[in-house]
Amino acid sequence: MLDILRDNPLLLLFIVAGIGYPLGRVRIGGIHLGVAAVLFVGLAFGALDPSLKLPEIVYQFGLALFVYCVGLSSGHGFLRSFRGKGVIYNLLTLGVILLAAALLLIPHYLLSLRPGETAGVFAGLLTSTPALAAAVEYLTRAGAAGQLSDPVVGYSIAYPASVLGVILAIYLAERCFRIDYRAEARTLKDVPGVSPEITCWTLRVCRPKAFGRTVRDLVAEHRLQVVFGRIRRGDHADVVSWETHLEEGDLVTAVGPVEELERAAQVIGCVSEVQADLDRSEVDMREVFVSNPEVAGRTLRELNLPNRFGAVVSRVWRGDLQLLPYADMPLELGDRVRVLSRRERQQEVAAYLGDSYRAISEIDIAVLGLGMALGIGLGLVPIPLPGGITVRLGLAGGPLIVALFLGARQRTGSLVWVLPYSANMLLRQMGLTIFLAAVGTRSGYEFAQMLTQPRGWSILGASAAIIVLLSWVMLYVGYRWLRIPMGLLTGMVAGMQTQSATLGFALDQAGNDLPTVGYAMVYPMAMVVKIVLAPVLLALLT
Numbered sequence: 001m002l003d004i005l006r007d008n009p010l011l012l013l014f015i016v017a018g019i020g021y022p023l024g025r026v027r028i029g030g031i032h033l034g035v036a037a038v039l040f041v042g043l044a045f046g047a048l049d050p051s052l053k054l055p056e057i058v059y060q061f062g063l064a065l066f067v068y069c070v071g072l073s074s075g076h077g078f079l080r081s082f083r084g085k086g087v088i089y090n091l092l093t094l095g096v097i098l099l100a101a102a103l104l105l106i107p108h109y110l111l112s113l114r115p116g117e118t119a120g121v122f123a124g125l126l127t128s129t130p131a132l133a134a135a136v137e138y139l140t141r142a143g144a145a146g147q148l149s150d151p152v153v154g155y156s157i158a159y160p161a162s163v164l165g166v167i168l169a170i171y172l173a174e175r176c177f178r179i180d181y182r183a184e185a186r187t188l189k190d191v192p193g194v195s196p197e198i199t200c201w202t203l204r205v206c207r208p209k210a211f212g213r214t215v216r217d218l219v220a221e222h223r224l225q226v227v228f229g230r231i232r233r234g235d236h237a238d239v240v241s242w243e244t245h246l247e248e249g250d251l252v253t254a255v256g257p258v259e260e261l262e263r264a265a266q267v268i269g270c271v272s273e274v275q276a277d278l279d280r281s282e283v284d285m286r287e288v289f290v291s292n293p294e295v296a297g298r299t300l301r302e303l304n305l306p307n308r309f310g311a312v313v314s315r316v317w318r319g320d321l322q323l324l325p326y327a328d329m330p331l332e333l334g335d336r337v338r339v340l341s342r343r344e345r346q347q348e349v350a351a352y353l354g355d356s357y358r359a360i361s362e363i364d365i366a367v368l369g370l371g372m373a374l375g376i377g378l379g380l381v382p383i384p385l386p387g388g389i390t391v392r393l394g395l396a397g398g399p400l401i402v403a404l405f406l407g408a409r410q411r412t413g414s415l416v417w418v419l420p421y422s423a424n425m426l427l428r429q430m431g432l433t434i435f436l437a438a439v440g441t442r443s444g445y446e447f448a449q450m451l452t453q454p455r456g457w458s459i460l461g462a463s464a465a466i467i468v469l470l471s472w473v474m475l476y477v478g479y480r481w482l483r484i485p486m487g488l489l490t491g492m493v494a495g496m497q498t499q500s501a502t503l504g505f506a507l508d509q510a511g512n513d514l515p516t517v518g519y520a521m522v523y524p525m526a527m528v529v530k531i532v533l534a535p536v537l538l539a540l541l542t
Contacts, residue, residue: 002049009054016042016437034508036163036501038433042440043160047448054438060395062434068372068399069428070503072418073513074520075407076330086521088482093496093522096474097529100125100466101537107462108541111455113154115541116147119534120154125162125463127499128527131534138535142542151538156443157450158463165464166502169471170490174509177479179486181510198315198324200229201261202276205250206269216242218267226256226264227325229314229340230276230283237282239340241306251276255314256324284343285314290335291354297410297418301327309349311341319421321512330410334360334420360420363427367415371406375399397527404520432504486510491518498527 005012017038024037046053101122108118116139123132135151173179205211210218215228228240232251238244240252246268253276254264265271277285290296295303305311316323317336323329331337331353339349354360379398393401406417419427450456471493478484478492490506495518506515 002052005045006049006051009058012045012052012441013054013058013434013437016045016441017433020437021433035429035432035436035504036167038436039160039163039440039501042437043444043447044440046441046444048444050445052445053441056438056442059435059438059442062431062436062438064372064376064395064399065431066428066435067395067431068375068403069419069424069431070516070520071375071400071403072371072407073421073424073428074516075404075418076410085482085484089478089484089492089518090522090525092474092478092482093492093526094529096470096496097126097526097533099473100470101533103466103469104537107459107466111458111462113459114147114150115538116144116150117154117459118541119538120151120156121158121459121463122154122537123151123530123534124155124158125467126526126530127159127162127497127502128530128534131530134531135534135538138538153446153450154459156446157456157459158467159439159443160447161460161464162467162497163499163501165467166471166493166497166499167505169468169475170493170502170506170509173472173475173479173486177486181487181512184485184487185512185514197258198256198322199258199261200253200255200277200314201265202272202274203252203254203261203265204269204272204274205246205248205252207267208248210246210268211248212245214242215240215244215246218246222263222267224256224264224267225260225324225326226254227312227314229253229255229285229312232276232279237276237279239283239306239310239312239342241310241312253277280343282342283340284346285338285340286346286350287336287338288350288353288355289357289360290331290333290337291356291359292352293333293414293416295331295353296333296416297330299328299330300325303331305339305349309341309345309352311339311345311349314338314340319425319513332410332418332421333416334422360422363419363423364416367417368419370415371402371417372399375402378402393527393531397524397531400520400527401524404524432501436501485514487512487514488518488521491515491520492522495519495522496526498523498530 005015020038020041021035023041024034104118104122104125107113107121113121116135119135120132123135132151132155139147139151218224230237230253231240231244233247233249246252251272251274252268254261256264300313305313313325315338316325316329316331318332318334337353339353341349375398376395377398378401379393379395382392410416410418451460474493474496475489478489479486484492487510490510491503491514494502494506494515503515503519507513
C-alpha cells in the first residue's frame with residue numbers, strides 16, 4: 001500500500017483530503033478542527049515513510065490559490081479597515097510578534113538550542129514558511145551549509161504545535177468570554193465582512209417638520225442608514241427617489257437595522273400598521289443575480305439605477321450575508337439583489353444586471369491566471385534589507401498583496417478581477433485543503449523522528465506553551481482592553497500567524513466572513529516583520 005501511495009501522489013492527496021475533511025467536522029467536547037484536520041492527517045501519513053510526501057508544486061499551488069482568493073474577497077474591506085482602528089490592530093499584532101521573539105530566548109538557553117534551531121522554531125511558532133526560507137538563506141550566505149537542517153527541524157516541530165495551540169487558545173477564549181458570534185454580528189456597525197440584521201417597516205409621514213422635505217434632505221440631515229423603497233400616496237404607489245417630496249399621510253417603506261428604522265420613524269412620523277409592500281399592483285420587487293460583467297465592480301452610485309430605470313436596490317445578498325446597500329457599495333458577480341421598480345420595467349432592470357445563474361457559475365480563467373501570475377511574479381522580486389539580507393515575499397505574500405489591490409480595485413477597464421462568491425469559496429477551500437495535505441505529508445517524517453527524542457518533546461512543549469500564551473495575550477488584550485469583536489480578533493490571530501489552517505478554524509467558529517477581514521488586515525505587516533526578524537534573530541544569537 002505504501003508503494004502505491006508513493007508512486008501515485010494524486011491518490012495520496014485525495015486520501016489525505018478525503019479522511020481529513022470529514023474528520024474535521026467531528027465535534028469533541030463542542031470543538032471541531034474544521035479543515036485544519038487535513039494537516040494532522042497529512043502528518044500521520046508522512047510519518048509512515050520519509051518518501052511518502054506530496055511534490056512541492058502541490059503545496060505551492062494550494063498556498064498561492066488560497067491566499068489569492070482570500071485577498072480578492074478581502075480587498076475592499078482591507079482598505080476600509082484602515083479608516084478606523086486598523087493602525088491599532090496592526091500595532092497589537094506587531095507587539096505580539098516581538099514578544100514571541102523575546103520569549104524564545106528562554107528555551108534557547110534552557111534547552112541549549114542551536115541558533116538555527118531557534119530561528120526555525122520562531123518560523124514554525126508563527127507558521128511562516130517565508131521566515132524559514134529567510135533563515136535558511138542567511139545560513140547559506142554565511143557559509144554554514146552544514147547547519148541548514150537546523151531551521152527545518154525546528155520549524156517542523158513547532159509548526160503543528162503552533163496550529164493546535166492557537167486553536168486551543170481560541171476555543172478557551174470562546175468559552176471563557178462566552179462568545180455568541182451571531183449576537184455579536186448583530187450589534188456591529190460599519191465593520192466590513194458582517195452586517196447587522198435588517199428588516200422592512202412601513203412608516204407614515206405625520207411630523208410637520210418632514211412635510212414638503214425631500215428624501216435626500218432628511219437622510220443627509222439626520223444621517224439615516226436606511227433605504228427607502230416605495231411610497232404610497234392615496235390610491236397610487238411609486239418608487240422613492242432622492243428628490244421625492246414627502247407629504248402628510250404618505251406611506252413609505254424603509255429597510256434597515258431596527259435601531260435605524262426607529263430613528264427614521266421619529267424623523268418622519270410613526271410606524272404604520274398598514275404594510276405598503278404587500279400591494280404590488282404598480283410597484284413590484286424582484287430578486288436578481290448580478291451576472292453582467294459590465295455591472296460587476298461598479299458602485300450603485302455609478303450604476304445610477306434610480307435615474308436610469310426608476311429602480312431602487314433595497315437589499316444585497318453576498319453568499320449567506322445580507323447587506324444593506326449604500327451608494328459606494330460595489331456589486332460583485334454572484335450578488336443577489338432585491339430591486340424595486342414599476343412593474344413594466346422589471347424585465348428591463350433584470351436584463352441589465354444579468355440575472356443568469358449559469359453566467360455566474362463560470363470563471364474567467366484568463367483574468368484569474370493573469371492575477372495569479374502578477375502575484376507569483378511579485379513574490380519572486382528580491383527585496384534588499386539593511387545588513388546585506390535579501391528577502392522575497394514568496395508564494396504567500398506576493399499573491400496576497402496583489403489580490404488585496406485587485407480586490408479593492410474590483411475591475412480595470414473590461415477586466416473584472418473579483419470572482420463570483422461561490423467560485424471564490426470553492427477555489428479557496430480547494431487551495432487550503434491541498435496546501436494542508438502537502439505540508440502535512442512533507443513534514444510528517446521529520447516531526448515523528450524528532451519526537452522519538454526527549455529533546456524533541458521539550459521543544460514541542462516549549463513551542464506549545466509559548467504560542468498558547470501569545471495567543472491568549474492577544475485575545476485577552478484585544479477583546480477586554482481594545483474591545484475588538486472576537487470574530488475579527490480570531491482572524492487577526494490567524495493573520496499574526498499568517499496561518500491558513502487557523503483562519504479556516506476561525507471561519508468555522510464565527511459562521512461569517514469577519515475573521516477573513518481581520519486576517520487580511522494584519523497579514524501583510526505580520527509577514528514582512530517575520531521575514532525580517534528570522535534572520536535578525538539568527539544573526540544576534542550567532
